[in-house]
Amino acid sequence: MPTYRELLALVKAEIDELGAADARARHGSALFVDVREREEWEEGIVPGAVHVPRGQLESRIEGLVPDHTTEIVAYCSGGSRSAFAAKALQELGYENVVSLTGGFTDWKRNGYPVETPRSLTPDQRRRYSRHLLIPEVGEAGQERLLASRVLLIGAGGLGSPASLYLAAAGVGTIGIIDADVVDDSNLQRQIVHATDRLGEPKVLSAKRTIEALNPDVQVKTYEERLTSENVERILGHGWDVIVDGADNFPTRYLVNDASVWHEIPVVHGSIYRFEGQVTVFNPGSGPCYRCLFPTPPPPELAPSCAEGGVLGVLPGIIGSLQANEALKLVLGIGDTLQGRLLLLDALETTIDEVSVQRDPGCPVCGDHPTITEYVDYVEFCQGVQP
Numbered sequence: 175m176p177t178y179r180e181l182l183a184l185v186k187a188e189i190d191e192l193g194a195a196d197a198r199a200r201h202g203s204a205l206f207v208d209v210r211e212r213e214e215w216e217e218g219i220v221p222g223a224v225h226v227p228r229g230q231l232e233s234r235i236e237g238l239v240p241d242h243t244t245e246i247v248a249y250c251s252g253g254s255r256s257a258f259a260a261k262a263l264q265e266l267g268y269e270n271v272v273s274l275t276g277g278f279t280d281w282k283r284n285g286y287p288v289e290t291p292r293s294l295t296p297d298q299r300r301r302y303s304r305h306l307l308i309p310e311v312g313e314a315g316q317e318r319l320l321a322s323r324v325l326l327i328g329a330g331g332l333g334s335p336a337s338l339y340l341a342a343a344g345v346g347t348i349g350i351i352d353a354d355v356v357d358d359s360n361l362q363r364q365i366v367h368a369t370d371r372l373g374e375p376k377v378l379s380a381k382r383t384i385e386a387l388n389p390d391v392q393v394k395t396y397e398e399r400l401t402s403e404n405v406e407r408i409l410g411h412g413w414d415v416i417v418d419g420a421d422n423f424p425t426r427y428l429v430n431d432a433s434v435w436h437e438i439p440v441v442h443g444s445i446y447r448f449e450g451q452v453t454v455f456n457p458g459s460g461p462c463y464r465c466l467f468p469t470p471p472p473p474e475l476a477p478s479c480a481e482g483g484v485l486g487v488l489p490g491i492i493g494s495l496q497a498n499e500a501l502k503l504v505l506g507i508g509d510t511l512q513g514r515l516l517l518l519d520a521l522e523t524t525i526d527e528v529s530v531q532r533d534p535g536c537p538v539c540g541d542h543p544t545i546t547e548y549v550d551y552v553e554f555c556q557g558v559q560p
């Protein structure tokens with residue numbers, strides 16, 4: 175049986191090592207993998223490094239670094255644990271792995287850049303533990319969610335489940351626009367509200383529910399109807415994603431035009447009886463709402479908002495799909511519904527998908543836009559949330 179020192183020497187003979195100066199030269203191109211323990215990581219890291227404690231390296235690295243040709247610089251505090259880590263990575267098939275001799279200690283001693291990672295509190299680590307277990311989210315993703323800002327248009331049928339799941343997921347700032355008060359006919363589907371809130375403004379009722387669910391979330395309320403007068407002010411507060419749960423044309427077109435001009439992705443949802451639709455409008459890369467519907471239908475052909483019946487669970491499904499898209503957009507993971515319109519039939523339980531494309535002739539996002547100012551389509555029913 176070799177001693178630890180002999181074993182380390184054996185391992186070091188089988189891997190490539192790099193001094194601090196050479197590693198510094200690769201900083202920016204290579205991926206730095208920090209294999210130290212959490213307490214060490216929290217004290218300071220090589221900027222941009224990913225954290226995989228040595229004990230979790232084999233189980234987690236492929237989720238974080240799927241490409242086995244990635245150039246990896248493994249480091250620990252002094253260069254021993256990272257030597258074993260480099261050996262393990264080689265055995266997993268990683269082709270370009272080096273270990274930083276002298277480790278983080280030597281890196282720091284040379285005066286190379288160091289940063290202190292933001293980190294989750296112990297409470298947050300427990301609350302979001304199921305996210306931390308997913309490599310695609312992990313601690314960095316959770317911090318991204320906590321720093322993110324999502325604006326919800328409407329605290330109604332779609333906004334209810336969307337706001338609850340976004341809040342539970344730890345989206346740090348949630349804005350809600352809604353001018354209505356809670357009515358007893360809302361409660362069949364608008365699950366963010368409750369019977370003891372009848373008559374209360376929906377934004378305040380939603381805020382209470384969200385704050386009770388997750389104290390990490392800041393709720394910004396806008397107790398007003400979105401109009402051409404206030405849309406610039408509200409969007410000017412800076413949002414990463416808009417979740418559109420409005421059921422009326424004036425709001426939908428305003429949200430669309432504003433999102434194109436502000437370059438904010440919109441997760442669009444709509445529902446009617448047993449049918450729901452979801453898609454993502456991502457200005458700059460995908461179609462916008464006006465690429466599909468350049469102008470609203472004449473008012474006499476538009477379905478009446480107040481009388482539109484809907485199975486109560488349908489907005490729950492569609493709003494949850496919207497939350498899913500919003501979370502992926504914030505995290506930058508997966509494939510979104512950009513360019514795809516998802517059609518759900520809840521009566522037959524079928525899901526169809528149609529491809530939708532950006533229209534170069536679109537009046538707003540096209541090559542030669544003809545609409546360059548907000549339009550208020552006042553003749554439509556006003557702002558009843560589904």
Ligand SMILES: [Zn+2]
Pocket residue numbers: 461462463464465466532533536537538539540
């Ligand atoms: Zn367009």
